[in-house]
Amino acid sequence: MPVIESEEHKGLRAAVSALGNRYGRAYFTRTVEEGVPASELWADAGKLGYLGVNLPEEYGGGGGGVAELSIVLEELGAAGCPLLLLVVSPAICGTVIARFGTEAQKREWLPGLSDGTRTMAFGITEPDAGSNSHRITTTARRDPDTGDWLLTGRKVFVSGVDIADATLIVGRTETVSAKEGRTGHLKPSLFIVPRDTEGFHRRKMDMELSAAEKQFELTLDDVRLPADALVGDEDAGLLQLFAGLNPERIMTAAFAIGMGRYALTKAVEYARDRTVWKAPIGAHQAIAHPLAQAHIELELARLMMQKAAHLYDAGDDVGAGEAANMAKYAAAEACVKAVDQAVHTLGGNGLTREFGLASLVTAARVSRIAPVSREMILNYVSHQTLGLPKSY
Numbered sequence: 575m576p577v578i579e580s581e582e583h584k585g586l587r588a589a590v591s592a593l594g595n596r597y598g599r600a601y602f603t604r605t606v607e608e609g610v611p612a613s614e615l616w617a618d619a620g621k622l623g624y625l626g627v628n629l630p631e632e633y634g635g636g637g638g639g640v641a642e643l644s645i646v647l648e649e650l651g652a653a654g655c656p657l658l659l660l661v662v663s664p665a666i667c668g669t670v671i672a673r674f675g676t677e678a679q680k681r682e683w684l685p686g687l688s689d690g691t692r693t694m695a696f697g698i699t700e701p702d703a704g705s706n707s708h709r710i711t712t713t714a715r716r717d718p719d720t721g722d723w724l725l726t727g728r729k730v731f732v733s734g735v736d737i738a739d740a741t742l743i744v745g746r747t748e749t750v751s752a753k754e755g756r757t758g759h760l761k762p763s764l765f766i767v768p769r770d771t772e773g774f775h776r777r778k779m780d781m782e783l784s785a786a787e788k789q790f791e792l793t794l795d796d797v798r799l800p801a802d803a804l805v806g807d808e809d810a811g812l813l814q815l816f817a818g819l820n821p822e823r824i825m826t827a828a829f830a831i832g833m834g835r836y837a838l839t840k841a842v843e844y845a846r847d848r849t850v851w852k853a854p855i856g857a858h859q860a861i862a863h864p865l866a867q868a869h870i871e872l873e874l875a876r877l878m879m880q881k882a883a884h885l886y887d888a889g890d891d892v893g894a895g896e897a898a899n900m901a902k903y904a905a906a907e908a909c910v911k912a913v914d915q916a917v918h919t920l921g922g923n924g925l926t927r928e929f930g931l932a933s934l935v936t937a938a939r940v941s942r943i944a945p946v947s948r949e950m951i952l953n954y955v956s957h958q959t960l961g962l963p964k965s966y
Contacts, residue, residue, distance in 0.1 A: 583645060590624055590646050594653025599836070599930050602655035605786045606933075611737050612786045615655060619646070620690020625660065628821075629668050633684035639887030640665065640821045644828035644879060651832020652839070654930070658787045659734050661825040663687055666818040667694035667742045670764060674806030674814050679766070686739070694766075695738035696818070697729035697792055712794060714745040714763060714804075723799040725765060729792040731944070735776045736788060740768045743794070744815060747808045762815045764805040773797040783940065784933040816895065820886055822945050823898035827879040827905035830941035834872045834905075834912035837934055841865055841916035844923070855919075864915045871908035878904050896959060903951045906941040913938040 579587070597615045605612045619625050628643040629635025636642065647660045668687045671679055686692025703709040712727025725745050735741055747763045767774055773795040781789050806814045842865060845856030855861050882897035913934045917924035925932045942948050956962045 583642070586624075586627070586642060587645050587649055589622070590619075590649040591653060593618060593622065593624070594650045594655055597653070597655050599654030602786065603784075603930060603933075606784045609788075610786070611659075611734070612655065612657060615650075616657060616659070616690050619650075619657070620688075623688075625664055625690045626668065626684075626688025628664060629684055629688045630672055630680075633672070633680055634688040635668075635672075635684065636688075639883065640669070640824050641880065641883035641887055643821075644824055644883050647825055647828040648832040648835070648876075651829055652835040653832075654836050656829055656832055658785055658829065659693060659738075661822060661829060662696045662733055663693045663738070665821040665825045666696045669821050670742065670805060670814065670818040673817050674764075676802065678802065679805060683740075683766075693734065693738045695732055695735045695741040696822075697732045697735075697741050698744040698815075699731045700728055701730050701791075710744060710746055710762065712743065712745045714747050714765060717798075721801045723765060723801065723803060725767070725794045725797040725799065727794050729794075730779070730789075732776075732790045732792055734787040735769070735790040735792065736778070738769060740766050741774075741792070742805070742818075743767050743792075761809060762812060763808045764814060764818075765799055765803050766805060767794070767797060767799065767803070771797055771799070783936055785937065816891065819945070820882075820891065820894050820898045823902040824879060824882050824886065824894075826941055826945060827875065827882070827898075827901040830902075830905035830909035830938070831872055831876050831879065833934060833938060833941070834868070834909035837909075837913045837916035837931055837938075838865065838868055838872065840929060840931060841919040844920050844929075861919060865919065868908065868912040868915050871904075872912060875901065875904040875908045896955075899946070899951045899954050902941075902946070903948055906938075906948060909941050910938045 602612060623636050624646045626634060627636035627638045627646060628640055631637035643665055647656060650656050664687050668684060671683050687694060700710055700712065712725065714723050714725050717724055725743065727745065732741065743765045744762050745765055747761055774797050775793040776790045779789040779791055845861050845865065846854055848855045878897060879901040882894055882901045885897050886894035917931050917935060920929055920931065923929050957964055
């Protein structure tokens with residue numbers, strides 16, 4: 575794995591940074607206050623090829639991987655305008671369809687996901703399942719007369735359903751054994767559900783979170799889908815699911831690192847200029863050292879994120895799973911610390927709209943909670959890496 579970024583990656587980072595800075599935090603804040611998506615930024619990022627940089631070239635993508643897409647999200651975040659839907663539409667949904675979709679599904683969805691003209695949401699979390707994906711109760715059963723799928727269940731905390739053309743829903747299908755017939759065991763499967771499908775209902779959740787993308791609760795009431803709505807093999811189970819969840823963790827790390835960098839930059843600028851006594855406050859170690867520590871921790875988190883992306887793009891799903899969890903954990907902790915220290919550095923100004931840091935206090939916690947809590951990551955490392963016994 576290269577420790578130093580290639581010239582191509584440096585060029586991509588600089589170009590995306592320039593785009594992000596043309597819009598900036600003021601643009602992003604305005605979209606949140608007006609309750610509208612960041613459509614202009616999304617469209618420009620799509621036209622420049624940044625949204626689909628990870629998707630196959632033959633379907634309109636850039637032919638890169640999660641390593642490149644994580645650069646895009648990190649730099650947009652560092653400019654103050656992170657696009658949360660990047661985690662979902664190209665990273666999760668685009669990756670799953672590119673790896674497991676039929677040729678027809680690839681041709682229908684990947685070009686639009688690549689240029690941003692189409693988007694897809696992702697629904698996995700349920701009210702009574704939480705972090706335990708084995709407790710998912712959304713079920714998919716076959717109509718024996720037509721071969722259609724019928725989906726029934728509920729999902730919560732689904733981002734951007736109102737603006738997405740479809741949602742990739744994680745349901746459970748009954749396993750069929752050649753010897754025993756239906757076994758009753760349920761395996762996770764993935765279904766493309768268009769936004770306006772009959773029986774597919776959404777309700778906006780009331781969140782104290784400043785984000786352009788809204789959160790929704792979904793209800794699926796015998797949603798009828800054609801047989802070709804299934805992505806991949808209904809018996810593949812967790813293999814296909816985690817093909818999308820590992821990029822989700824890597825991209826969440828990029829989201830957190832970008833946010834942390836933005837907050838740290840604002841704090842450093844303020845500490846360099848703000849003078850109360852003889853020298854700027856940044857000259858005092860009580861101010862300077864915590865900011866230096868925040869910078870170090872963000873850089874270390876980025877290294878783990880780059881490792882995870884490298885392993886995933888190289889096809890090492892097992893190695894990428896461990897690294898992606900660690901990257902998400904490290905980036906979330908570094909982000910929360912950087913944001914807290916930035917607000918503290920500015921004092922009362924850190925809570926004003928003028929400096930735009932207060933809203934990040936809540937947003938930074940999202941990276942600790944979603945898509946998997948830090949406690950579940952610690953469980954993963956305890957069991958999978960260290961070999962310690964489970965308590966559950």
